[in-house]
Amino acid sequence: MKRLWMAVIFVCLAAGGYGAWWWWQSNGSANASVSKSGKSAKGKGGMVTVKATKAVAKPMPVLIEAVGTVEPEHSVQVRAQVSGVLQSVQFKEGDKVKAGQLLFQIDPRTFEASYRQSQAQLPRDMAQLENARVQQEGLDPPLKREFITRQEFDVAVTSTKSLEATVAADRALVEQAKIQVEFSRIHAPISGRTGTLAIKPGNLVPTAGGGVPLVTINSTDPIIVAFSIPERQLDEIRKHQNEKEMRIEILPDRGAPAAAEGRLVFIDNTVTPQTGTVLLKTRVENKQEVLWPGQFVSVRIVLKIEPDAVV
Numbered sequence: 001m002k003r004l005w006m007a008v009i010f011v012c013l014a015a016g017g018y019g020a021w022w023w024w025q026s027n028g029s030a031n032a033s034v035s036k037s038g039k040s041a042k043g044k045g046g047m048v049t050v051k052a053t054k055a056v057a058k059p060m061p062v063l064i065e066a067v068g069t070v071e072p073e074h075s076v077q078v079r080a081q082v083s084g085v086l087q088s089v090q091f092k093e094g095d096k097v098k099a100g101q102l103l104f105q106i107d108p109r110t111f112e113a114s115y116r117q118s119q120a121q122l123p124r125d126m127a128q129l130e131n132a133r134v135q136q137e138g139l140d141p142p143l144k145r146e147f148i149t150r151q152e153f154d155v156a157v158t159s160t161k162s163l164e165a166t167v168a169a170d171r172a173l174v175e176q177a178k179i180q181v182e183f184s185r186i187h188a189p190i191s192g193r194t195g196t197l198a199i200k201p202g203n204l205v206p207t208a209g210g211g212v213p214l215v216t217i218n219s220t221d222p223i224i225v226a227f228s229i230p231e232r233q234l235d236e237i238r239k240h241q242n243e244k245e246m247r248i249e250i251l252p253d254r255g256a257p258a259a260a261e262g263r264l265v266f267i268d269n270t271v272t273p274q275t276g277t278v279l280l281k282t283r284v285e286n287k288q289e290v291l292w293p294g295q296f297v298s299v300r301i302v303l304k305i306e307p308d309a310v311v
Contacts, residue, residue: 064237064301068227068250070291072220073283074190077213080205081183082106093197097188097217104214106205108184115177122170129163132156192219193289218293223286225250225262227299228277237280238267240303248282251298252290258300260284260291 084106091097135156195216199205205214225248229237240246241264249258262284271278282299284291291297 062303064229064233064303066227066229066299066301068225068297068299070293070295070297071224071226072192072218072293073222073224074192074219075293076189076192076217078103078186078189078215078217079213080104080106080186080207082111082180083207084108084110084184084205086199086201086203086205088201089197091194093215094194096193097191099188099191101188102185103188103194104186104205106184106186108181111177111180111184115174115181118170118173118177122167122174125163125166125170129160129167132160132163135159186214188217190217190219192217220289220291220293221286222262222283223291223293224265224281224283225291225297225299226279226281228272228275228279229301231271231276231278234267234271234278236303237264237301241267243304245302245304247302248284249300249302250282250284250291251300252295254298260286 087105087107089104090102097103195218198212198214246264248262248264250260250262251257252259262282264280265283266279266281268279
């Protein structure tokens with residue numbers, strides 16, 4: 001009985017060993033098939049296709065890329081130089097305006113009254129001055145004949161000089177009053193596009209020292225794009241900055257074509273210690289206003305064109 005059990009165990013061990021050997025042989029054959037045919041056992045793989053093309057030599061640009069910020073070349077905060085009630089606004093928010101265009105009208109009645117008053121005072125004092133000069137000239141012959149004293153003549157001279165000073169002060173007051181009237185009409189100092197109105201008609205306009213500006217005007221054509229580059233690239237840019245081939249392209253989107261192209265107009269005179277970069281600026285035309293102040297853009301600096309680059 002004991003021998004029978006030993007025989008059964010031996011047969012089981014032999015069968016298990018044969019099964020393990022058969023599985024190993026089958027798995028090895030499958031792996032060999034995969035490596036030869038390029039297909040997995042599950043059928044999800046495939047051959048990798050590699051395309052080849054002929055290398056050619058043609059002109060290629062040498063580029064430096066950066067991220068820039070659009071900023072206006074000129075930006076003016078329009079403030080009032082006289083205080084008064086804002087009568088009217090001669091433009092709409094966001095309009096394009098030209099230099100010298102009337103923007104705001106402040107109530108001018110107080111300034112016009114002062115102007116008329118100073119104008120009326122000037123002829124009165126000029127008449128008194130003319131009379132004093134006549135009296136002085138009339139006293140000159142009696143003084144030579146010693147019919148009057150030197151003191152009487154000096155009094156006449158002093159009166160004439162005093163009135164001359166009064167007339168000069170009157171002319172200054174007239175000019176000042178005229179300027180106040182002109183300041184009640186606020187004109188655009190530059191051409192550009194207006195922003196948000198800070199004060200609406202009917203409100204009291206503060207003078208230049210207080211409050212927010214009435215409106216801000218930003219010039220949009222031409223426009224400035226500021227960008228930074230690592231300091232290690234500065235020598236390369238300075239080397240090519242005066243060459244005709246070097247240009248700067250501005251791309252609103254990285255994958256889009258260039259919207260504008262300009263020349264380098266500014267290199268900062270110091271490296272920013274915190275970032276190790278140098279600030280540069282370019283000026284570009286923007287007649288269609290594709291670029292907007294405050295916008296982030298991609299900047300592509302074309303240093304030169306390699307005529308026979310292998311590509």
